[in-house]
Amino acid sequence: MSICSEIVVVGGGQAGFQLVSSLRAHGFDGAVRLVCDEPSLPYQRPPLSKAFLSGEVFADELSFATAEFYRDESIDVIEDRAVAIDPARRTIRLASNAELGYDRLVLATGARNRxxxxxxxxxxxxxxxxxxxxxxxxxxxxxxxxxxxxxxxxxxxxxxxxxxxxxxxxxxxxxxxxxxxxxxxxxxxxxxxxxxxxxxxxxxxxxxxxxxxxxxxxxxxxxxxxxxxxxxxxxxCIGIIANTELAAEAGLSTGNGILTDGYLRTTDPSIYAIGDCAAHPNPYCGATVRLESVQNAVDQANCVASGVVGEAQTYRSLPWFWTEQAGMKLQIAGISSTADPTIVRGDLQAGAFSIFHFHDQVLVSVESVNRPTDHMLARKILRSERKISPEALSEMLGPVAPSA
Ligand SMILES: Cc1cc2nc3c(=O)[nH]c(=O)nc-3n(C[C@H](O)[C@H](O)[C@H](O)COP(=O)(O)OP(=O)(O)OC[C@H]3O[C@@H](n4cnc5c(N)ncnc54)[C@H](O)[C@@H]3O)c2cc1C
Known part of the structure; x- marks a missing residue:
């Protein structure tokens, strides 16, 4: 049973796109408006520094979906910039001076480069x-x-x-x-x-x-x-700054990101913040953090979409991340602390290995280089929230070489 009939999403990046498509996938049949200030339909950023830059992928292959998708799903893509929120009237104003009303507003404004x-x-x-x-x-x-x-x-x-x-x-x-x-x-x-x-x-x-x-x-x-x-x-490439100004000017609390609670609601409960712009309490970090990854954008969007359509649930997804460089794919499950003692599996010289990190004798994160199976296993173990000691892990994986 949906709690609203009109949703406006500001920002057509990874998080904004995922939110509007998940709303429809979850059966939300109210009005969905996506306000995008970039000239193209929502697209993937990760290839920009990888396959697009190298020339293996072209611009028209980056879009998440075609114009037909938005039309068929009755998602209203508005090419404009949100310039002000009036939380009392539940409206936003666009640069074109148009005004949009909402029951729920989702800020997915991302970040800009420092x-x-x-x-x-x-x-x-x-x-x-x-x-x-x-x-x-x-x-x-x-x-x-x-x-x-x-x-x-x-x-x-x-x-x-x-x-x-x-x-x-x-x-x-x-x-x-x-x-x-x-x-x-x-x-x-x-x-x-x-x-x-x-x-x-x-x-x-x-x-x-x-x-x-x-x-x-x-x-x-x-x-x-x-x-x-x-x-x-x-x-x-010296980091990014969360786009928090729209939220701050509307009186919402901000810090290193737009501050949210465990349900990803801002200090106004009818306004959510997700993705790179949102600072949220993360159970895997034990703190309020702002994460910059596809996983975080997608999972937060899914969490809000299912909360809007059905029963609200707290955000509890395991952070994971990947990067590709020099012919190697690094995948990280969990949040690594560099001081943790580790177990290494695989071959460093061959560029195919995993490093398992423990904190207080409990597995907290795994870095895998060209070892996708280890990465998937790590995600499964860490998501299960079972407390895995180095001994238990060794038993699970078979013989492992201790780190140097
Ligand atoms: C080059 C590059 C490579 C990356 N590679 C990886 C990778 O390998 N793995 C990984 O996990 N992550 C990677 N990331 C990070 C990942 O892409 C981001 O974490 C993700 O895109 C965040 O999505 P988002 O929707 O929160 O923000 P964004 O993608 O930044 O989208 C926000 C959108 O909101 C728009 N907007 C802002 N303010 C307004 C407004 N007032 N009105 C209307 N629209 C507005 C912005 O213009 C933008 O289009 C990479 C990022 C970049 C830039």
Whole structure:
């Protein structure tokens, strides 16, 4: 039994698309409106730094669904930007000045890239979030033939890997002493660094002093710890900022994201927030966190859709994530703590292994490189919420080599 008849979703990204399609899949028969401020129908972002950038996938293959899908499902896609929410009247105002009423409003406004302060409008300094960004980046990579990437996280390294495959000379500059330091263990950092170096990617790690060399308002180089890396093309991959302004201006609580409760409701119970923009209490993290992944966007959308149509349920999905670089697929189940003692299974040198992380003798996360079966098993175990000790895991998996 549905609790409302009119739902407006702001943001046509992974979370917004999943929400509107899940509402229909769950049998919701009220009005569904999806407000999108990008010029194309909702599309997948992960290929932008992978198969789209490398030229294996084209723009028209990125859409989640065709225009017919939205028409057949009676999902009203409104190409506009939401500029204000009036929670008392339950309306939103669009940039076109149109007003939409709602029973339930879902904010799926995602995030935008953090830019290097003071260099936002410099020619040749790009960032990657949208299809338009990816198109520009690909064109410039092919014409320039070299690039400096600022930031050695998942995104920067995926782009570096594609650059190497395309024969584009690439140097990655990173402030931390190792790659993907926020998200993976030291072992995984080392394996990926080695594989990327073998493909020709150069790294400067632990860089404390970073600046751009300009000619007028055009970049001509990156200054890293006193060294000048000459280039006309710089990609900054230094994190994202949640799009919380719309919520904050409407009086909803925000912090590092739009704050939600366990049901993904904001401080106004008729307004939800999901995906990259939402900070939520996560049982696997034991804290309020904001996660940036496809899994999080999809599962939160499904949670809200089933709550709106049927009985409200708390969000309890296991976080998982993947990245593809240097011919390797890394899949992470759970949230890793790098200090945890580990068990390693497989072959590091061959680039096919899994690292099992424990906290207080309980399995909390698993990193798998080119071991999809381990990843699926890890998700099953972690989702079951059974407390698995190193001994129990060893028994389950058969003989394992202890980590060095
Ligand atoms: C290049 C790239 C590669 C990635 N690779 C991976 C990967 O390998 N694995 C993985 O798990 N995750 C990956 N991610 C992350 C993943 O894509 C995101 O976590 C996911 O897209 C989040 O979905 P979302 O709907 O919350 O936000 P978004 O996808 O950012 O969508 C939000 C949408 O809302 C729109 N919007 C914002 N404000 C308004 C407004 N006021 N009115 C109307 N519309 C508005 C935005 O323009 C945008 O279209 C990648 C991301 C990028 C950019």
């Amino acid at each position: 830019r290097m302060s003071g260099f936002e409008d410099v020619a040749g300094v790009l960032s990657l979030r949208t299809l338009a960004d990816a198109m520009e980046l690909r064109e410039r990579l092919l014409s320039e033939g070299n690039i400096v990437i600022v930031g050695g996280g998942f995104l920067g390294l995926e782009v570096a890997s594609v650059c190497a495959d395309l024969g584009v000379s690439v140097c990655v500059v990173e402030a931390m002493p190792r790659l993907m330091a926020r998200g993976v263990s030291e072992t995984v950092s080392q394996v990926f660094q080695q594989r990327l170096e073998e493909r020709g990617v150069r790294f400067m790690l632990g860089v404390a002093g970073l600046g751009l060399r300009l000619d007028g308002r055009r970049v001509v180089g990156v200054e890293a710890d006193g060294q000048l890396l000459k280039t006309n093309l710089v990609l900054t």
